Amino acid sequence: MSASFASARGAAHDAAAAQHYPQGALYMVATPIGNLADITLRALHLLQLADTVACEDKRHTQAMLRAYGIDKSAAQLLALHQHNEAEAAQQLVLRLQQGQRVAYVSDAGTPGVSDPGARLVAAVQAAGLRAVPLPGASSITAALSVAGAVAQGSGQGGFVFVGFLPVKNAERAGVIAQQLAREPRCVLLLEAPHRIGGLARALAVLGARPVTLARELTKQFEEVATLPAQALAAWLAGSRERERGEFVLLLHPMPVARDDGESLRVLRLLLQDLPLKTAVRLAAQITGAARNVLYEMALACQRDGEPAC
Missing domain, CATH: 3.40.1010.10 (Tetrapyrrole methylase, N-terminal domain)
Structure with a gap:
């Protein structure tokens, strides 16, 4: 050589x-x-x-x-x-x-x-x-470059590097539910082959949120796939080869609400008389807007100190 x-x-x-x-x-x-x-x-x-x-x-x-x-x-x-x-x-x-x-x-x-x-x-x-x-090779930037997951010019711009999640199932589930599910930006995770199955099953709670999985980057059997979080475990189980190698996973940014302001108006009205989570749930049912987007709107409303919040 x-x-x-x-x-x-x-x-x-x-x-x-x-x-x-x-x-x-x-x-x-x-x-x-x-x-x-x-x-x-x-x-x-x-x-x-x-x-x-x-x-x-x-x-x-x-x-x-x-x-x-x-x-x-x-x-x-x-x-x-x-x-x-x-x-x-x-x-x-x-x-x-x-x-x-x-x-x-x-x-x-x-x-x-x-x-x-x-x-x-x-x-x-x-x-x-x-x-x-x-500087030189990095699995993080390599995966970012082919995922198309970082939004620019919006509130979801940039990315958050988390790395390896806790090994214990309960701790990992807590981080996913309490932190990752509420993070609107792109999130980068790393995982080893013997734990990738468990991580994929744990990420299923994120539902349809797109995830890009990159494995064996730069090697002969390199593979990059983007699919809903809830489909990750089944995709990995589809081939024994897919659970081999080192993994980078990118949670794509949350979708940005695109409407005429009706969902925000409804949310503000509900927040006048209801707790935040209840107002978000009802606003999602009434307007059809994504609950996670409405949740971020409500938090922003509170941070900005609007009277309705």
């Missing part, structure tokens, strides 16, 4: 070597999420230059480096994962204070985002040292 990237290493040197890479700095390096060709030229150059490469799994990272034709000794690799991040961070701070260039990579993608790395950066900054980002 290393021969395949020989020209890439030469191109990396030509393109990136002119930049200054200060000593005593931590470099947060994004690595491919599946396809080895997604490495950046700057990342290739820095990984060759680094005195120490800190990583989640030394065996995984050593295999990746060798695929690019980069050789690092065992002493140049240091494990830093969720179970030892605080202790390993202090070891890396000492190496930085000695003037080393330290690269940190997670097993895949951009470190510090649902992967270890955030505590490391905090420790480095607390020591008065520099952390330098080397």
Whole structure:
């Protein structure tokens, strides 16, 4: 495999070597999420230059480096994962204070985002040292780019990154019902293959709200599908292959109410004499508007301090 990237290493040197890479700095390096060709030229150059490469799994990272034709000794690799991040961070701070260039990579993608790395950066900054980002592959932005789920120019613009939900069924159901079901913007979730079935069943309470599921991004069996939340579990059960790989799920924004203001007028009248939830339920029955949209209208009414609320 290393021969395949020989020209890439030469191109990396030509393109990136002119930049200054200060000593005593931590470099947060994004690595491919599946396809080895997604490495950046700057990342290739820095990984060759680094005195120490800190990583989640030394065996995984050593295999990746060798695929690019980069050789690092065992002493140049240091494990830093969720179970030892605080202790390993202090070891890396000492190496930085000695003037080393330290690269940190997670097993895949951009470190510090649902992967270890955030505590490391905090420790480095607390020591008065520099952390330098080397951007690249990210499953989050990759999924966003093909989901068509982020509305622009409206109250539902932007997105909310949640990551992994609680493992326990009751806690996960509570987060979905109390937070996700009421969030009007696009919501990004991550899930592992052994838990994707349970998450799909739990999301069914969101009914017809569209969900984009992306699995095995950048790999040979990459798959992206958009369907109602209530149909997710059945879709996954349709093929054993669909429950394999790492998953990014995007809850699409809530639909924006489009009417002549009648639903808001009715809602305001009902709110004068009824509790919020009762007013929302009756307004939905009378006008046919989506209950979740009316609920957001009522909350906005309260925030704005309108007398009818």
